[in-house]
Amino acid sequence: MDYAIQQMVNALSFGAEYALLALGLAIVFSVMGLVNFAHGDVIAVGGYTMVAFAAIVTANPWIVILGAIVAAALTSVLLERVAFRPVRYADPTTGLLTAFGVSIVLQNLFLLFVSPRPIAVTSLYFMDVPIEMFGVQVSSLQLLESVTTVLVIVGLTLFLNRSVWGLAMRAASLDFEMVRLMGIRANRVFALAFLISGLLAGLACIFIMARRGSVDPHLGFNPVLKAFVACVVGGFGSLPGAVLGGFLLGAVEVGMLVLLPQEYGGMKDAFVFGIIALILVWRPNGILSPAVEKGDKL
Amino acid sequence: MTLARHQKRGLIGAALLSLILIAIGVLAAWFGSRYQLRLVYGAYVNLLVVLGLQVFMGNARVTNLSHSAFMGIGAYAAAICVTPAATKAISLPDAPWGLAAFTLDPLTSAIIAIVITAAIAALVGLFIVRMTAIGATIASLAVLVIIHSIFLFRTDIFKGNQAFFGIPQVFSLTSIVVLSVVVVLIARGFRESHWGIQLRASADDETGAAAMGVNVVRLRLVAWVLSGIILALAGIAYAYYLGTISARPFYFNHVFLTLAMLILGGMRTVTGAVLGTFLISFGLEVVRWLETGPVVAGVDLPEALGLSGVVLGLVIVLTMTLRPQGVMGDREIEDIILRR
Amino acid sequence: MLDIRNLKVLYGPIEAVHGISLRVEEGQCVTLLGPNGAGKSSTISAICGVAKATGDITFLGQDLLGTEIEDRVRAGISVSPEGRRIFSNLSVEANLQLGAGIRTDRDGIEADIDHWFTTFPILGERRTQSAGTLSGGEQQMLAIARALMAKPKILLLDEPSLGLAPRIVGQIFDMIEQLKSEGMTILLVEQNARQALRISDYAYLLNTGTIQAEGTTATLGQNDELMAKLTGLG
Numbered sequence: 001m002d003y004a005i006q007q008m009v010n011a012l013s014f015g016a017e018y019a020l021l022a023l024g025l026a027i028v029f030s031v032m033g034l035v036n037f038a039h040g041d042v043i044a045v046g047g048y049t050m051v052a053f054a055a056i057v058t059a060n061p062w063i064v065i066l067g068a069i070v071a072a073a074l075t076s077v078l079l080e081r082v083a084f085r086p087v088r089y090a091d092p093t094t095g096l097l098t099a100f101g102v103s104i105v106l107q108n109l110f111l112l113f114v115s116p117r118p119i120a121v122t123s124l125y126f127m128d129v130p131i132e133m134f135g136v137q138v139s140s141l142q143l144l145e146s147v148t149t150v151l152v153i154v155g156l157t158l159f160l161n162r163s164v165w166g167l168a169m170r171a172a173s174l175d176f177e178m179v180r181l182m183g184i185r186a187n188r189v190f191a192l193a194f195l196i197s198g199l200l201a202g203l204a205c206i207f208i209m210a211r212r213g214s215v216d217p218h219l220g221f222n223p224v225l226k227a228f229v230a231c232v233v234g235g236f237g238s239l240p241g242a243v244l245g246g247f248l249l250g251a252v253e254v255g256m257l258v259l260l261p262q263e264y265g266g267m268k269d270a271f272v273f274g275i276i277a278l279i280l281v282w283r284p285n286g287i288l289s290p291a292v293e294k295g296d297k298l
Numbered sequence: 299m300t301l302a303r304h305q306k307r308g309l310i311g312a313a314l315l316s317l318i319l320i321a322i323g324v325l326a327a328w329f330g331s332r333y334q335l336r337l338v339y340g341a342y343v344n345l346l347v348v349l350g351l352q353v354f355m356g357n358a359r360v361t362n363l364s365h366s367a368f369m370g371i372g373a374y375a376a377a378i379c380v381t382p383a384a385t386k387a388i389s390l391p392d393a394p395w396g397l398a399a400f401t402l403d404p405l406t407s408a409i410i411a412i413v414i415t416a417a418i419a420a421l422v423g424l425f426i427v428r429m430t431a432i433g434a435t436i437a438s439l440a441v442l443v444i445i446h447s448i449f450l451f452r453t454d455i456f457k458g459n460q461a462f463f464g465i466p467q468v469f470s471l472t473s474i475v476v477l478s479v480v481v482v483l484i485a486r487g488f489r490e491s492h493w494g495i496q497l498r499a500s501a502d503d504e505t506g507a508a509a510m511g512v513n514v515v516r517l518r519l520v521a522w523v524l525s526g527i528i529l530a531l532a533g534i535a536y537a538y539y540l541g542t543i544s545a546r547p548f549y550f551n552h553v554f555l556t557l558a559m560l561i562l563g564g565m566r567t568v569t570g571a572v573l574g575t576f577l578i579s580f581g582l583e584v585v586r587w588l589e590t591g592p593v594v595a596g597v598d599l600p601e602a603l604g605l606s607g608v609v610l611g612l613v614i615v616l617t618m619t620l621r622p623q624g625v626m627g628d629r630e631i632e633d634i635i636l637r638r
Numbered sequence: 639m640l641d642i643r644n645l646k647v648l649y650g651p652i653e654a655v656h657g658i659s660l661r662v663e664e665g666q667c668v669t670l671l672g673p674n675g676a677g678k679s680s681t682i683s684a685i686c687g688v689a690k691a692t693g694d695i696t697f698l699g700q701d702l703l704g705t706e707i708e709d710r711v712r713a714g715i716s717v718s719p720e721g722r723r724i725f726s727n728l729s730v731e732a733n734l735q736l737g738a739g740i741r742t743d744r745d746g747i748e749a750d751i752d753h754w755f756t757t758f759p760i761l762g763e764r765r766t767q768s769a770g771t772l773s774g775g776e777q778q779m780l781a782i783a784r785a786l787m788a789k790p791k792i793l794l795l796d797e798p799s800l801g802l803a804p805r806i807v808g809q810i811f812d813m814i815e816q817l818k819s820e821g822m823t824i825l826l827v828e829q830n831a832r833q834a835l836r837i838s839d840y841a842y843l844l845n846t847g848t849i850q851a852e853g854t855t856a857t858l859g860q861n862d863e864l865m866a867k868l869t870g871l872g
């Protein structure tokens with residue numbers, strides 16, 4: 001019984017992390033139709049910022065964390081400015097390939113200017129201690145992660161439903177030109193989408209770094225792959241879909257870990273993606289794919 | 299069979315491209331050192347991959363990221379068949395299903411490899427071609443990861459990141475030049491065929507094409523499988539020349555590299571695929587040389603690992619922002635040389 | 639107020655409007671009539687900055703050509719576009735809030751939203767429902783109200799009566815007439831010539847991208863041949 005609960009907690013915390021990552025992708029996609037492959041590299045920028053802060057500025061973990069979040073957010077906004085603005089109104093494939101290129105550039109810049117080898121960051125170890133809750137051993141990190149994701153979902157929901165900028169972002173996902181015809185500046189809407197996405201990447205970065213304890217140029221790759229899959233399963237562009245896809249992916253992954261015999265551990269991803277593929281056969285556009293409806297153009 | 303006007307022009311274009319491919323091969327054979335010959339051969343292998351990629355991406359306008367994995371399937375399948383049983387007894391002692399117990403001739407092995415790759419491509423394609431463009435791209439990324447993890451996991455068959463050695467080196471520069479000419483003809487032929495034209499029209503206007511009764515899903519599947527077959531050829535050519543393969547070259551770096559080639563040249567045309575491949579192949583050699591930290595004009599440059607990656611990424615970003623259709627755009631070689 | 643000279647609208651290589659000139663004075667309601675494909679919407683798009691155009695567009699003495707869409711709205715141009723284009727995934731109230739996106743006076747915005755909810759009780763009843771659930775006529779009213787939330791100096795209306803039942807069309811025109819009597823400057827695009835001419839001061843007849851006739855509604859009304867043609871259209 002304990003084992004089952006333990007695994008459910010695992011599934012939940014994995015799912016929380018994937019949901020956080022997937023939301024970062026989905027928010028940009030919903031506004032500008034861009035599949036931001038470079039999202040993972042924004043996470044890596046956060047990781048390297050931790051290294052730099054811990055080495056140069058201070059060992060205080062909270063400042064290190066804050067630094068990483070700010071760095072990720074700024075990087076995300078900067079990328080919009082220099083790389084994604086020219087392809088803002090281009091078709092999704094052009095955007096995707098641009099993001100692809102940006103990702104390659106960033107990864108190789110880390111390689112070129114930092115190191116191909118992993119660099120350890122020890123300041124976050126304190127976040128991962130075993131605690132007992134209702135008689136079950138869980139890690140404080142898992143708890144923190146789940147709570148953060150819930151807070152993020154609540155915060156985002158409030159923002160998107162209550163504030164004019166949030167409403168503008170939702171409206172933009174349907175008809176961006178009409179939002180501009182309200183006098184709301186497109187530049188701000190895009191910058192905001194990337195800012196939020198960057199903040200989410202920063203949060204995700206903390207949990208990823210706390211678990212791995214080191215950063216290397218390809219740090220962001222696996223997370224962003226998972227986030228992609230979560231988005232595709234949930235329905236690309238749908239924020240609830242991203243959350244749903246994230247938790248579903250977490251559940252499938254833990255299910256695989258439990259069910260697969262030990263010696264097949266290396267094949268976990270293959271099986272996970274296989275199951276995901278089956279879901280997509282059932283719903284090729286994802287479970288909660290947003291309806292494609294647009295008013296007539298002017 | 300009579301050819302339509304655009305098909306005749308296509309034939310002329312393919313012939314012109316073939317001449318260029320043969321000329322590069324002949325020049326390399328005359329003037330190249332052994333090391334340079336290897337590089338040129340590598341460029342031709344990548345050309346096959348980029349052509350395979352073009353057949354699907356250029357006509358269906360859906361980005362594929364799994365192509366290197368299909369090249370890998372072709373390479374491994376051929377390697378397992380053609381490598382002498384005696385060698386396999388040493389290198390694959392635990393191989394299941396008697397894979398280590400037989401030896402086939404190179405041609406039979408190649409045919410089997412093509413059939414296997416095509417079958418797997420068809421199976422995967424059934425899923426991929428039904429999705430939206432973005433969904434298909436990300437699914438293809440997942441396919442890449444799945445196939446790669448199988449290569450790594452089944453060390454008893456593929457040896458993972460270790461070298462799978464002992465493949466007879468039956469290919470030469472001549473063989474791959476001939477092969478690339480054949481593949482250029484196939485790619486151009488498909489582009490100008492009825493199916494190719496319908497597929498391109500449907501990519502430009504999906505609802506319009508569907509209204510005219512075009513079965514987009516089926517056409518995409520045809521392009522996908524044909525693409526898979528060409529990728530298998532590339533893998534076979536790779537294995538038959540090097541004699542040694544491992545899983546690593548069939549993964550991300552190669553995906554990026556070949557994708558950059560196609561994007562730069564222009565994915566809509568076969569000419570673009572050829573141009574992009576050679577531009578980047580030769581350009582990268584210069585960058586790789588810079589990467590090692592050479593002495594240029596008396597200045598000792600530092601070692602710069604990652605420079606080639608930065609350049610590749612920038613090529614993609616700049617092409618997408620400045621000229622998203624690539625250098626060639628919608629023009630094939632004959633559109634430049636002949637009058638419209 | 640709005641002065642357009644030699645306007646050409648371009649869609650890539652295609653020229654949809656071939657150098658037209660038109661004026662709208664403050665407080666006037668000017669109508670642009672013409673059959674489908676005449677270039678009416680293209681003209682509106684060019685004024686908003688959505689379509690690429692050449693020529694002169696002067697608004698309150700300011701040259702608009704080359705300015706961004708957002709800046710034109712901020713200069714005082716609001717539009718209720720063809721097909722209404724309300725944000726169907728947002729609530730009715732959110733649509734109005736976005737309409738006021740360039741304003742910062744929270745209380746004023748609240749008051750204006752309340753004003754529209756009392757003017758159109760149907761919208762008030764559905765304030766939290768998604769705007770996509772409204773009927774065509776209600777959506778059109780929402781689109782006009784949304785455009786007015788920005789407190790524009792000129793209102794562009796592109797075929798507000800399109801696809802609506804005759805009774806609803808009457809309501810829409812009453813609303814436009816009411817706006818005009820309150821002093822709003824309006825550029826109206828219509829195919830419904832009879833109704834449009836009833837409420838406007840001046841009219842242009844556009845066909846295949848050129849202006850074929852223009853005049854005050856009084857003079858146009860005396861041209862029987864033209865009227866027969868126009869009302870035949872509407």
Ligand SMILES: Nc1ncnc2c1ncn2[C@@H]1O[C@H](COP(=O)(O)OP(=O)(O)O)[C@@H](O)[C@H]1O
Pocket residue numbers: 649652654672673674675676677678679680681
């Ligand atoms: N986005 C567009 N791209 C190309 N041509 C267009 C576009 N929009 C309109 N047109 C063309 O411009 C002409 C005028 O269209 P429009 O301004 O919509 O006419 P109206 O509003 O008077 O019915 C038509 O011939 C139409 O086909």
Ligand SMILES: [Mg+2]
Pocket residue numbers: 675678679680720797
């Ligand atoms: Mg119109």
